[in-house]
Amino acid sequence: MVDTGHRARSARGYSMTLTGIPFLVLLVVFAVAVMATTMVLWNRWPGWGALPLRVLSLLLVMLSGVLLSADLVNREFGFYTSFGDLTGRATPPAAAADLVPTPAPRIPTGPREQGLIVRDRLPGPRARVVRDAIVYLPAAYFDPAQPTRRFPVIELFHGRPGGPHNWERHLHMAHALDTEIAAGRMRPVIVVATTDDDGPHDQECVDAVRGVQDETYLAVDVPAALTQHFRVMEQPRSWAGLGYSTGGFCAVNIALHHPDRYAAAGSLSGYFRAVVDADTGDLYRGRQDVRHWNSPQWLIAHRPAGPALYLVASRQDRAAHRAMLDLRRAAGPRRPDVVTVTPPTGGHNFRAWAQAAPGAFDWLADRLPQPAPGTAGAP
Numbered sequence: 001m002v003d004t005g006h007r008a009r010s011a012r013g014y015s016m017t018l019t020g021i022p023f024l025v026l027l028v029v030f031a032v033a034v035m036a037t038t039m040v041l042w043n044r045w046p047g048w049g050a051l052p053l054r055v056l057s058l059l060l061v062m063l064s065g066v067l068l069s070a071d072l073v074n075r076e077f078g079f080y081t082s083f084g085d086l087t088g089r090a091t092p093p094a095a096a097a098d099l100v101p102t103p104a105p106r107i108p109t110g111p112r113e114q115g116l117i118v119r120d121r122l123p124g125p126r127a128r129v130v131r132d133a134i135v136y137l138p139a140a141y142f143d144p145a146q147p148t149r150r151f152p153v154i155e156l157f158h159g160r161p162g163g164p165h166n167w168e169r170h171l172h173m174a175h176a177l178d179t180e181i182a183a184g185r186m187r188p189v190i191v192v193a194t195t196d197d198d199g200p201h202d203q204e205c206v207d208a209v210r211g212v213q214d215e216t217y218l219a220v221d222v223p224a225a226l227t228q229h230f231r232v233m234e235q236p237r238s239w240a241g242l243g244y245s246t247g248g249f250c251a252v253n254i255a256l257h258h259p260d261r262y263a264a265a266g267s268l269s270g271y272f273r274a275v276v277d278a279d280t281g282d283l284y285r286g287r288q289d290v291r292h293w294n295s296p297q298w299l300i301a302h303r304p305a306g307p308a309l310y311l312v313a314s315r316q317d318r319a320a321h322r323a324m325l326d327l328r329r330a331a332g333p334r335r336p337d338v339v340t341v342t343p344p345t346g347g348h349n350f351r352a353w354a355q356a357a358p359g360a361f362d363w364l365a366d367r368l369p370q371p372a373p374g375t376a377g378a379p
Helices: 021-041 047-077 083-087 165-169 173-182 214-229 246-257 288-293 296-302 318-331 350-365
Strands: 003-005 116-124 129-137 153-157 190-194 239-244 262-268 308-312 338-341
Touching: 021 047, 116 214, 129 165, 129 173, 129 214, 153 214, 153 246, 153 350, 165 173, 173 190, 173 350, 190 214, 214 246, 239 246, 239 350, 246 262, 246 296, 246 308, 262 350, 288 296, 296 318, 308 318, 308 350, 318 338, 338 350
Parallel strands: 003 116, 153 190, 153 239, 239 262, 262 308, 308 338
Antiparallel strands: 116 129, 129 190
16 A cells, blocks of 8 residues: 655644654653663762662653653554643644645556555635545546546544544554455445544534534535545535544534435444533533534434434443444434444454444445546546
8 A cells, every 4th residue: 555645734844743753763762861871870970979860860761661652552542643632732723824725635647456545634714724634545546447437435533532544554444445345345435534633622523612613624624625636526425424432423423414415424332422521621611402413312313314324332342332222222213224233242442443344334335326427627
């Protein structure tokens, strides 16, 4: 799988990230320097200060090891991507220059046997945010016999904390999609894994009352930007959503709000009630009507129709399994298109979600329209 595209840098310039190689190298250098200094000076400190200096040096050695271990774990699971996430600082508003339409990333031409991962930066003029995204283009996208063919889209939502890279790194998105498409179990689709929030709080993918308009970005700005950059179908109900954990809530909630765009949504170990806690902050400002609106459990009980839903939760993931059954009961017999899947084993983790993702991709793609011939002016 070849990566292409670009990572636009803001006017603020380059900044070191917690998951980047430079920060890891810095921690390694710090750990080696502390150990080397301790070994060299251990017997050279003056007698009156030897004990406190040795204690201090041992504490620094342990601290360097803890920091290095914490960074390796963070790199593996993507808990915090920036110092702002870690310290709880709010992300600065996007500059006006970042909100204008941006050029599409460069895409190689010529036929391919496998899909291609493209990294893009999608502006959100309505929500006034700009975020990174990972886009999967199927091999059929590069078919020289159909250069203007347009494709339906599956939009992926990550958990909290995390980022779109988790879909690529831990859920093996590209491999799963290539395998399912090649086997004929799903139609070719474009897949976009978006950045759900900016930190420091869990934004729950909702339009917060007097806060970040996260849903507007994900459900309106992202489709507009993706259509500008790639050959995306523009007809109604040509999108689907899929997420794990908090992302499962996002996928179902947004699809229920926008049935004209999303034909279906899938949740892997998600939940279906609006959450307000220390991590989310006060998203709804005490507005019960807005909390109802952002509770799929409430919506599906009060709406006779909506997008088809595919819900997965293992019995061993007790909270998610209970939430799934509650939503199924709320849907009742009038919603046979709410499908529940209960694997016999699997916890609330990437291994379980990676095993469930291919089946979810197949089910969602089957509810999307066939890729269609485009026009000569397609991007």
